Amino acid sequence: MTKIIDLFAGAGGLSLGAIRAGFNVIGAVELDEHALSTHSRNFPLTCHIKKNISELTGTEILEELKISKNDLRGIIGGPPCQGFSTMGKRNLEDPRNNLFNDFFRIIKELEPDFFVAENVTGILNEKYSEIRDAAFSHISEKYHLLPPLKIKASDFGAPTIRTRIFFIGFHQKKIKTPLQEQDFYKQTAKSVTVEEALKGLPQEIKPIWLKESDSWQPIDKEKFGEDEFFKKVVGQIPSGVGDQASVKKYVEQNLVSGCHGTRHSPEVIKRYKELEFGEQDKISKSVKLKPFGYCPTLRAGTGSDKGSYQAVRPIHYLEPRVITPREAARLQGFPDWFVFHETKWHSFRQIGNSVSPIVAEKILQVIFENYYSKL
Incomplete structure (x- = not known):
């Protein structure tokens, strides 16, 4: 072996x-x-x-x-x-x-x-x-x-x-x-853009989806591509790998975890709407993703020993909000059946720290x- x-x-x-x-x-x-x-x-x-x-x-x-x-x-x-x-x-x-x-x-x-x-x-x-x-x-x-x-x-x-x-x-x-x-x-290998990578994930994320139970949302697999990236997103689940309950939800019910919402004020939503693709919000420092480009490097933020500061997250290219942990996981190359921590903060930290x-x-x-x- x-x-x-x-x-x-x-x-x-x-x-x-x-x-x-x-x-x-x-x-x-x-x-x-x-x-x-x-x-x-x-x-x-x-x-x-x-x-x-x-x-x-x-x-x-x-x-x-x-x-x-x-x-x-x-x-x-x-x-x-x-x-x-x-x-x-x-x-x-x-x-x-x-x-x-x-x-x-x-x-x-x-x-x-x-x-x-x-x-x-x-x-x-x-x-x-x-x-x-x-x-x-x-x-x-x-x-x-x-x-x-x-x-x-x-x-x-x-x-x-x-x-x-x-x-x-x-x-x-x-x-x-x-x-x-x-x-x-x-x-x-063939490059994959942000727009291609996020296909099939829920786009309209409710800001009240803060609990782990709320973050489980349906996906549309019919929108998935047929290239190698989506083969890895959808399946290729090695034997003995994966949280079996989560894998079952994904395979049988088309549900994914990590679709946590984020509460933005009306002022922030307005600013995010007005940003051009690739433009950085001057206050939050978040960058609006380019649909035909690539995601910038996702950051992990700091641990509890360094103040527990959350890293700046990119803004969705179509919605006036920062991306969800599941969208971050897609952009990092993780499959949909892979589960992260139940909280948004730790999920982003784990994804940002990952290879x-x-x-x-x-x-x-x-x-x-x-x-x-x-x-």
């Missing part, structure tokens, strides 16, 4: 991409209880470890999962990026920066065949060279590390310009012929097909 572990698993964007690519995500490590709860609902067969990775050893991970090093094929993960983000303060002393180092420490301890680490483009800034060098020193002797891959999600079939850096490495003794960066860039599963699948599919498809 092609067993892998997802470190800093979040809601599960990387996990879903990995499983769709053919891997078996046997373990997920995540400290945030809300993210871990969401991951547990969507990946019930995965063993979940709620611990701080900085306080966790490779041996302890193996003990939790009841496996040996020989059972492990790969490790994936997206170490917290707030310390490196161009949207943040880029604080060299941000303790979250150390978690990037911990990812590679775990790689050194467990020696998987390969690893895939995702982060923001800001991590390549010269000011973080010492942090990168320290992290890579853990794996320099035994791994072939590819040059950083800069991936824009819209180039790989997701309707967002979200651009991230992927660090990919292969164990020199376990994988004799490592892949090269060009092998991954070949996975580009697009479409991008994750494209990248991990290359690795699976080259080394494990015949196992």
Whole structure:
């Protein structure tokens, strides 16, 4: 079995991409209880470890999962990026920066065949060279590390310009012929616009839909497209993945969660109506989506330790309101049957922190097909 572990698993964007690519995500490590709860609902067969990775050893991970090093094929993960983000303060002393180092420490301890680490483009800034060098020193002797891959999600079939850096490495003794960066860039796919991506979702969202029960609303599958994006939106549900009650609602009743409303004042509604596509509201800083363009990078906002500030959300291109969590999930490349936290705030935070599963699948599919498809 092609067993892998997802470190800093979040809601599960990387996990879903990995499983769709053919891997078996046997373990997920995540400290945030809300993210871990969401991951547990969507990946019930995965063993979940709620611990701080900085306080966790490779041996302890193996003990939790009841496996040996020989059972492990790969490790994936997206170490917290707030310390490196161009949207943040880029604080060299941000303790979250150390978690990037911990990812590679775990790689050194467990020696998987390969690893895939995702982060923001800001991590390549010269000011973080010492942090990168320290992290890579853990794996320099035994791994072939590819040059950083800069991936824009819209180039790989997701309707967002979200651009991230992927660090990919292969164990020199376990994988004799490592892949090269060009092998991954070949996975580009047909682009999907905002208008195409949101087809079939309810457009008129009532501001009183604030409870989780209210957020379950019918969709119109007849409006769905027939391209690869909608195949992933509608189905491709891997065995043992998905919250079964939610999947049943989706398949049998055409209901999706996350259609939460937002209360806007008449003044705000008026301002939003008057905006042109792509124009930013001067007060809220929200940008009106372009129907024939892509969604800008969705932000996560801050955690409770940083004031619990909600990230600015885009405005729907036809309706004078910010988008719903379900619309955000579509724009990030998540399928309709995938469920997030019952509250709007945590849902947006989980989506904003996630790796697009479409991008994750494209990248991990290359690795699976080259080394494990015949196992």
